[in-house]
Amino acid sequence: MREAYHDQLGQLADRLADMCAMAGDAMERATASLLQADLAVAEQVIGDDAKIDDVRSSIEEQAYALLALQAPVATDLRIVLAVIHAAESVERMGDLALHVAKAARRRHPNHVLADTVEPYFAEMGRIAVQLAREATEVIRTQDVERARSMEDADDAMDDLHRHLFTVIMDKEWPHGVPSAVDTTLLGRFYERFADHAVSVAKRTVFVVTGRMPGYGGDIDD
Amino acid sequence: MREAYHDQLGQLADRLADMCAMAGDAMERATASLLQADLAVAEQVIGDDAKIDDVRSSIEEQAYALLALQAPVATDLRIVLAVIHAAESVERMGDLALHVAKAARRRHPNHVLADTVEPYFAEMGRIAVQLAREATEVIRTQDVERARSMEDADDAMDDLHRHLFTVIMDKEWPHGVPSAVDTTLLGRFYERFADHAVSVAKRTVFVVTGRMPGYGGDIDD
Structure with a gap:
């Protein structure tokens, strides 16, 4: 009985990891659709979002x-509570990829972004996908150090995001x-x-250490 | 023993309701600080956000x-799981009020918003605060009908939000x-x-009815 129960716990974590990988793939394709104004890829992301939602419900x-x-x-x-919380965050990651794909679809055949900011989004997309994959591995391995190291990538994302604002706000835009x-x-x-990916990893750290590191500062809406 | 336990459950719901009321008050003050460029009120919202976070942790x-x-x-x-989820949503409501207050502080002594869009925000602020108060009452009373009726106010918010975009996107902006x-x-x-307030109320409906109404469509990041 207890054995079957621990199998179920393990399965739950595995499915969460799979779901997180799906969200990472969705963001990778959404970014491609955004940067290449690729309608077919955008439609694929939009159509696949329900799969992520289904995994979350299940x-x-x-x-x-x-x-x-x-x-x-x-x-x-x-562990069970961390999985419930994390599944909610991963569903939102999928929804954010969906928003990106919808923007690409809305402006097709035009590009959504000006040439000058596309490189920012190529890099933000790369970091976002990397963070989703790191979070997936943290769920699989419960590697506390790996979770902590994600904060550097998240800082890089925040820097890019801030810099992007200075570009948009520039009088010469x-x-x-x-x-x-x-x-x-x-x-x-x-x-x-990126914030949600870090939050998922932090929840995993919480399971291992019993302490939630700096919770409350990163997730803000 | 069971009596004490049900007291604890009731206390938990009461504290969640108090927290939701705090988030509503924060948004009310944040909106005032935004529309009146009132730095003192903005600072109050910013300083008080930690109290909401503390209630959530507790x-x-x-x-x-x-x-x-x-x-x-x-x-x-x-009930316990709904409270855990709802407390997370309410903390984010507080964070969103915080963002509004920070915008007011950042542009002080100027107004953040152009005259032409301030009326939209007066109305969006009114609806947001109303929704937080409705959610507070739904937590206290578990009134399913009241929870459902919140969707009208949420639709009004979405309409305002969409219309606001057409104003910003207008070539004559x-x-x-x-x-x-x-x-x-x-x-x-x-x-x-507004989405988070509705989600809090829906979670309460879930407790009463055992069915989560249309979850997944409203909360999108």
């Missing part, structure tokens, strides 16, 4: 069943208000995606 | 202790790119605040 159901039937305590309880508005929202989507 | 700890010590099942389990960027982000903060 993880949550499985977690609730575990809590109700097994009444885990101590570390096991913390020649691309007009609609382009500035799109760029502002897209920048925020990438920054939020 | 609610989460209390909920975890209940799960670990009492191993609730069925409805009781669902005379206020420049920085103002458009600020207005875009602020609009998103109000819309997200």
